[in-house]
Amino acid sequence: MTNKQIMVCLDGSKSSIRALRTAILFARQSENTTIIGVHSDVSKGSPRTFSNPRIREQN
Known part of the structure; x- marks a missing residue:
């Protein structure tokens, strides 16, 4: 598996x-x-932060 x-x-x-x-x-x-899930913050001109948000599963 x-x-x-x-x-x-x-x-x-x-x-x-x-x-x-x-x-x-x-x-x-x-x-x-x-x-x-990938999200990058480019508000300052270059990728600075990467976040790993917790997403709750919806039924």
Whole structure:
């Protein structure tokens, strides 16, 4: 059994939220899947911070 990872880029847009929902659907279809949400802050000109937000699963 292998672990699977799905990376989703999050920027707060409707498209990124839709991508996250799609990733959740894919993750539910298989076991041992982790979703990694990536968001970078470029407000100061270059990527400075990366966050790992905790997202609660909705039924």
